[in-house]
Amino acid sequence: MLLDLCARVEPRESQIFRLLRVEARSEVTMKPRVSGRRAAALLLILFPPVLCAMALEKGRREAPHRQSEWQNLWYSNFEEFQRMNEPTFDNNTISNVTVQLGGSAFLHCRVRNLGERTISWVRRRDWHILTSGMFTYTNDERFQVLHAEGSDDWTLQIKYVQKRDNGTYECQVSTGTGIMSHFVNLHIVVPEAFILGNGEHHVDIGSTISLVCIIEKSPSPPQYVFWYHNDRMINYDTARGGISVETEPGPKTHSRLIIRDAHDTDSGNYTCSASNTEPASIYVFVSEVSGDKLPALLRRKTNSGASTADLAMTALSLMWLLSFPSLALAAR
Helix, strand or coil: CHHHHHHHHHHHHHHHHHHHHHHHHHHHHHCCCCCHHHHHHHHHHHHHHHHHHHHHHHHHHHHHHHHHHHHHHHHHHHHHHHHHCCCEECCCCCCEEEEECCCCEEECCEEECCCCCCEEEEECCCCEEEEECCEECCCCCCEEEECCCCCCECEEEECCCCHHHCEEEEEEEEECCEEEEEEEEEEEECCEEEECCCCEEEEECCCCEEEEEEEECCCCCCCCEEEEECCEECCCCCCCCCEEEEEECCCCEEEEEEECCCCHHHCEEEEEEECCCCCEEEEEEEECCCCCCHHHHHHHHHHCCCCHHHHHHHHHHHHHHHCHHHHHHHHC
C-alpha cells in the first residue's frame, strides 16, 4: 500500500526536492542561522518523500524474488487444483453385463468431476460413436443415453438386444492430458431348455410319468413354465386329475411334471415351454408290459412317417431278438 502511494507521489517528489533545495539555498544565503521551528517544519516536509524513495527502492530490489515465489506458488497450486478436478471413473462401475437375448441392456458409466466435459459411448467392434452427451449418432433407435441432471451416471441403453450386440463398449471423456476410457463388456446369452432323457420315455400302464425340464443360461428365472400334452396345456388339468407341476427357479430352473396312474391315452408328445426359451419336447409311450416295446416303437415310427419296409424290418428284428430266451429254454 505504501509502495502504491509512493508510486503516485514519485513524479512530484523531484519537484518538491528542487523547490526545497532552492529554498534552502536562499535561506542559507539570507540567514546563516535557521530557527528551530523552521528546521522542524523543514524536516516534516522532507521526511515523507525520503520515506517513499526508500520504500520504492526496496520494492524494486524485492520484486523479482517476490514474483518468483508467487509463480512457484501459483503453478504448484494450479497443478494440484488440476489433479483434484480431473474426471475419474467410479470404481463401482460394472464392467461386465450379461443380458438375455431380446432383453434390455443398461451399460453404466459413472464419472466424477466431469465439469463441462462430454461423455461419449463408442462401439469397439466398428469404432462407431453411438452417443455424445445427450445426442445419439446412430440410426438404430434401440440405442439411447440415459442421464439425470446432477447425476454422475451416463447409461447407454440398448433395447431388444440381438446376438450382434455382443462385444465391448467404451465410455470415454476428453481431458487436458488425453482421453480417459472405461470399458464395458456386454454378453448376450440365449436360454436353453431340455427335458432329461433321450427323446423317448417308456412307462407301464398304472405307473407314474415323471418328466424334468431344465432351463439354463438364463440371467433371470423364467416367469412361467407350461407343460403341454400334444397341443393341450396340462398344468391345471382338473379333468384328468393326478397331474402336478413343481418348478424350482434358480440359475438352472427345474420344472417337474408328474402324472400318476398312467393310461394308454397318456401316450404322446410332451412339451416344456418357458417364457424365455424355445420349447423342448419328449415322446412318452405308455404300454401294458414293461418288456413289450414293439407296439411303442411301431407307433413311434408310424408317427415319424417311416416306410412300410422299414416298419417290417424293425418288427422282424425285434421278434428275432425276443426269440433268444425261448431258444435258450428249448435247448435245455
